[in-house]
Amino acid sequence: MTRLNRILVVDDDENDLQLTVSELERSGNATSIDVARDGMEALLFLRKHAAPAGRRPGPPDIVLLDLHMPCVDGLEVLREMRRDAALRDIPVVVFTSSPNEVDVRRSYELGANAYVVKPMDYGRFGEVVRQIRSFWIEHNVPPPVAGSRAASLSAAT
Amino acid sequence: MKNELQILMLEDVAADVVLINHELRKAGVPFRTRRVETREAFLRELQQHPPSLILSDHGLPQFDGFTALAIAQRECPDVPFIFVTSSMGEEVAVETLKSGATDYVLKEHIGNLVPAVTRALRLSDERRRRHAAESALSESEEHFRTLVDGVRDYAIFMLDPEGLVTTWNAGAEWIFGYREAEIIGRPLATFHFLEVGDPHHPELMLRSAAGAGHQEAEVQLVRKSGTRFWASTTLTALRHPGGRLRGFANVTHDISERKRAEEALRRSETAKRVILETALDAIIAIDQGARVREWNPAAERMFGYSREQAVNSTLDVLVIPPPLLEIYRDGLATYLMTGAGSLLGRPIELRLRRADDQEFWAEVAIAREPSEEGANYTVVIHDIEKRKQAEERFRRLNEELEQRVKDRTAQLEAANQELEAFSYSVSHDLRTPLRHVGGFVEILEGRLGPRLEDNDRKLLQSITEATRRMGRLIDALLAFSRLGRADLRKTAVNLGDLVASAIGELKSDAAGRRVDWEIGPLPDVHADPALLRQVLLNLISNALKYTRRRSCTRIEIAGQETAEEVVCHVRDNGVGFDRRFAHKLFRVFQRLHSATDYEGTGIGLANVRCIIQRHGGRVWAEGTVNEGATFHFSLPKAKGTSDDPS
Numbered sequence: 001m002t003r004l005n006r007i008l009v010v011d012d013d014e015n016d017l018q019l020t021v022s023e024l025e026r027s028g029n030a031t032s033i034d035v036a037r038d039g040m041e042a043l044l045f046l047r048k049h050a051a052p053a054g055r056r057p058g059p060p061d062i063v064l065l066d067l068h069m070p071c072v073d074g075l076e077v078l079r080e081m082r083r084d085a086a087l088r089d090i091p092v093v094v095f096t097s098s099p100n101e102v103d104v105r106r107s108y109e110l111g112a113n114a115y116v117v118k119p120m121d122y123g124r125f126g127e128v129v130r131q132i133r134s135f136w137i138e139h140n141v142p143p144p145v146a147g148s149r150a151a152s153l154s155a156a157t
Numbered sequence: 158m159k160n161e162l163q164i165l166m167l168e169d170v171a172a173d174v175v176l177i178n179h180e181l182r183k184a185g186v187p188f189r190t191r192r193v194e195t196r197e198a199f200l201r202e203l204q205q206h207p208p209s210l211i212l213s214d215h216g217l218p219q220f221d222g223f224t225a226l227a228i229a230q231r232e233c234p235d236v237p238f239i240f241v242t243s244s245m246g247e248e249v250a251v252e253t254l255k256s257g258a259t260d261y262v263l264k265e266h267i268g269n270l271v272p273a274v275t276r277a278l279r280l281s282d283e284r285r286r287r288h289a290a291e292s293a294l295s296e297s298e299e300h301f302r303t304l305v306d307g308v309r310d311y312a313i314f315m316l317d318p319e320g321l322v323t324t325w326n327a328g329a330e331w332i333f334g335y336r337e338a339e340i341i342g343r344p345l346a347t348f349h350f351l352e353v354g355d356p357h358h359p360e361l362m363l364r365s366a367a368g369a370g371h372q373e374a375e376v377q378l379v380r381k382s383g384t385r386f387w388a389s390t391t392l393t394a395l396r397h398p399g400g401r402l403r404g405f406a407n408v409t410h411d412i413s414e415r416k417r418a419e420e421a422l423r424r425s426e427t428a429k430r431v432i433l434e435t436a437l438d439a440i441i442a443i444d445q446g447a448r449v450r451e452w453n454p455a456a457e458r459m460f461g462y463s464r465e466q467a468v469n470s471t472l473d474v475l476v477i478p479p480p481l482l483e484i485y486r487d488g489l490a491t492y493l494m495t496g497a498g499s500l501l502g503r504p505i506e507l508r509l510r511r512a513d514d515q516e517f518w519a520e521v522a523i524a525r526e527p528s529e530e531g532a533n534y535t536v537v538i539h540d541i542e543k544r545k546q547a548e549e550r551f552r553r554l555n556e557e558l559e560q561r562v563k564d565r566t567a568q569l570e571a572a573n574q575e576l577e578a579f580s581y582s583v584s585h586d587l588r589t590p591l592r593h594v595g596g597f598v599e600i601l602e603g604r605l606g607p608r609l610e611d612n613d614r615k616l617l618q619s620i621t622e623a624t625r626r627m628g629r630l631i632d633a634l635l636a637f638s639r640l641g642r643a644d645l646r647k648t649a650v651n652l653g654d655l656v657a658s659a660i661g662e663l664k665s666d667a668a669g670r671r672v673d674w675e676i677g678p679l680p681d682v683h684a685d686p687a688l689l690r691q692v693l694l695n696l697i698s699n700a701l702k703y704t705r706r707r708s709c710t711r712i713e714i715a716g717q718e719t720a721e722e723v724v725c726h727v728r729d730n731g732v733g734f735d736r737r738f739a740h741k742l743f744r745v746f747q748r749l750h751s752a753t754d755y756e757g758t759g760i761g762l763a764n765v766r767c768i769i770q771r772h773g774g775r776v777w778a779e780g781t782v783n784e785g786a787t788f789h790f791s792l793p794k795a796k797g798t799s800d801d802p803s
Contacts, residue, residue, distance in 0.1 A: 122599050125592055
């Protein structure tokens with residue numbers, strides 16, 4: 001059984017969200033994409049899916065996290081995730097328009113796994129999204145976690 | 158017998174001898190008579206038994222009275238010689254007296270004998286005493302002359318009544334420089350140069366000496382060499398026993414040294430007085446017990462106590478504010494005990510008190526002068542209240558200034574932060590929609606794909622191109638806004654190397670074109686190399702851009718050095734510009750050529766101006782339509798720029 005790869009995209013900008021999701025959908029089949037439109041929604045989703053329960057799947061394999069969002073911003077989401085034992089190991093790729101050095105430093109300090117600035121040109125934007133997916137979904141081995149994913153991995157072998 | 162009158166009698170008549178003896182005996186005078194009759198006997202008696210009286214007859218058989226008189230006057234001039242004779246005419250009598258006889262007595266009047274003898278003896282006695290006195294005087298004068306002659310420090314000389322020099326001692330020669338032979342007979346005025354009428358003129362000196370007997374003066378005299386000197390001179394009138402003026406004694410002493418010392422002292426005193434009177438600082442002398450001895454006018458003004466009030470008061474009571482008295486006295490006691498302390502030799506700053514109890518800051522210096530009673534101290538006090546106030550004002554102003562600088566810096570930092578936020582906002586918020594437009598156009602293209610007509614496809618491409626162009630404008634604007642805030646890192650820059658490097662970077666822009674580069678002399682400059690490189694890149698790329706349509710491109714780059722600055726220019730033979738719009742060239746987004754003909758953001762020259770102005774320089778341009786353009790910029794020499802000189 002092919003494992004269904006799951007991505008959570010967090011972005012308050014509807015257009016960026018739509019373009020990102022569109023690019024992700026175009027570039028791979030076995031991918032389930034969830035979206036959150038601000039930090040609060042993202043945290044609620046993550047906690048809800050911290051562990052698989054019944055038919056509900058576990059946490060996503062990767063979180064694409066925008067930084068500058070109203071109310072709970074990306075950095076707060078990151079901080080909360082790293083404090084939460086159930087969410088601590090989920091890879092987070094910061095995906096933002098900000099080239100600001102302060103943002104970069106804070107993100108890594110809080111435990112971001114990568115920091116990618118959204119390219120201005122859409123052509124390159126699409127390419128970057130595809131590469132992120134390619135690396136984190138197809139090449140990266142995520143840390144083992146308790147729950148269905150671990151079970152499904154052992155079942156696969 | 159000692160008091161016995163020894164009488165030598167020249168008499169040939171025995172009866173007369175008896176008579177005479179009888180007469181003398183009657184007078185009760187003890188006497189002894191020796192009688193002679195001859196010349197030989199007379200002479201022998203004179204020598205062997207010197208008589209105290211000679212009585213002589215006039216005519217003798219073997220001798221005569223006049224001859225005897227002559228002999229007696231030769232042998233013993235002081236012995237009285239009385240003729241006792243029986244016959245003597247008036248003329249003979251006068252003759253005897255003229256010849257030197259003491260007296261004569263006629264035998265007929267023998268009663269006159271004793272009075273005559275008595276008178277003669279008295280006269281003789283007087284004469285003998287006078288002789289003794291004269292001889293003593295003469296001896297004393299001799300001693301005195303020797304003494305006078307030997308004196309060297311005093312000019313001692315005699316003058317006659319007319320004031321002419323009659324004697325001259327060694328001291329006079331030493332002092333005046335004249336030898337005795339030169340000066341004897343010259344007037345007192347020889348040593349004077351004073352005008353008639355001066356109270357010390359020699360004529361007046363002599364006259365008043367003659368009048369008062371004595372005249373003393375300190376006068377300036379003149380030596381033979383012509384040099385003047387101060388002398389103390391005493392003139393004493395000398396008179397004959399009868400009172401007639403005999404002359405003057407002059408004693409002169411050279412007192413130049415004393416006068417010089419006096420003059421030096423006087424000058425020093427005057428100078429001291431002037432210093433005390435005119436000093437702007439209070440100068441106060443105190444004794445060991447801090448009692449005021451001197452209090453100058455400046456002290457009067459400074460403290461408000463008059464000299465009379467201050468002198469003999471105790472200085473600390475007068476000028477030290479009561480709360481500081483203890484400290485002051487401790488300090489003074491320490492000094493007096495150890496001989497060393499903080500007060501001496503270097504000025505200190507103290508609070509002092511005026512008569513009206515007002516306190517003020519003063520600078521005090523104390524000098525110690527050892528004296529017989531221990532030591533005296535000179536205290537110099539400088540009122541520095543105004544300076545202190547000025548310092549305080551200065552300090553407050555400085556604090557205010559620092560506060561203002563802090564405030565301003567904080568404001569600037571806040572403004573910078575705002576600008577930073579603005580820049581971020583521009584980059585984030587303006588560029589994001591552009592990406593969306595581009596993204597959605599691409600999605601649309603993908604979805605419509607083959608259904609799209611060529612015209613529609615071109616429209617979509619135009620939309621994409623427009624968004625890209627706007628993205629570049631936004632980037633350029635952001636870069637420009639950062640330029641104004643970037644730190645300047647100035648250093649010595651080789652302009653030639655920088656130009657060569659910029660040309661190298663732009664070579665690709667000129668690919669396939671013929672470009673004549675004319676690089677003139679380029680002096681070294683003091684600038685931020687990265688920013689200056691940006692300036693050159695902008696100017697040279699402009700030059701290449703606007704000469705694009707020339708068959709032969711010529712670009713000249715050169716610089717000149719003046720005392721204050723280096724001026725460089727980049728000249729091309731391109732399309733040039735309308736000089737009426739030259740002032741617009743350096744403004745952001747201002748273009749004199751269409752973006753269609755000559756692509757660009759309209760930021761390049763604004764960047765150039767911004768960078769050059771931040772270096773303290775100027776930029777300007779010259780051009781004519783179709784005849785090329787020249788862009789100049791100047792950079793000040795190393796010193797005198799306000800920016801960081803690193």
